[in-house]
């Protein structure tokens with residue numbers, strides 16, 4: 001075993017394969033989205049999930065102030081969407097967002113979508129953990145997931 005530093009921390013954690021989500025909020029008719037793979041399920045009853053965002057992120061205030069948000073789990077065909085929402089200023093023009101029931105915007109053609117209410121934020125280290133209650137959800141059995149492993153998409 002080695003002592004931890006930023007490089008070996010990042011490299012070691014990259015060996016944990018994840019799906020990819022884009023978390024979206026709508027604020028005063030503007031849409032903000034961020035590519036996030038720190039997503040996980042938290043609780044069955046009530047149904048809750050969590051993810052974390054760096055507190056240094058350009059849109060952290062938009063996410064922190066929102067009451068509702070969507071979590072869009074990407075399919076294997078949506079690598080470009082993941083790359084787009086990892087940019088500070090993603091291109092929103094090519095995405096035909098669907099209006100959700102709870103003042104959310106949904107990305108179409110995902111393997112799954114969740115509409116959530118933001119319940120709690122917990123600051124730990126350089127990230128903020130967002131704890132969300134699921135209000136509505138849908139999934140598609142025919143699509144395959146976009147997978148991230150070793151800093152590459154599969």
Ligand SMILES: Cc1cc2nc3c(=O)[nH]c(=O)nc-3n(C[C@H](O)[C@H](O)[C@H](O)COP(=O)(O)O)c2cc1C
Nearest residue numbers: 034035036037038052053054057058085086087088
């Ligand atoms: C595959 C992938 C997963 C990511 N997951 C997270 C995450 O869970 N939390 C986070 O804060 N940023 C994550 N990021 C980084 C953000 O998407 C984004 O690139 C970063 O916050 C810089 O954007 P900003 O300048 O708008 O802050 C991820 C990026 C990629 C490519």
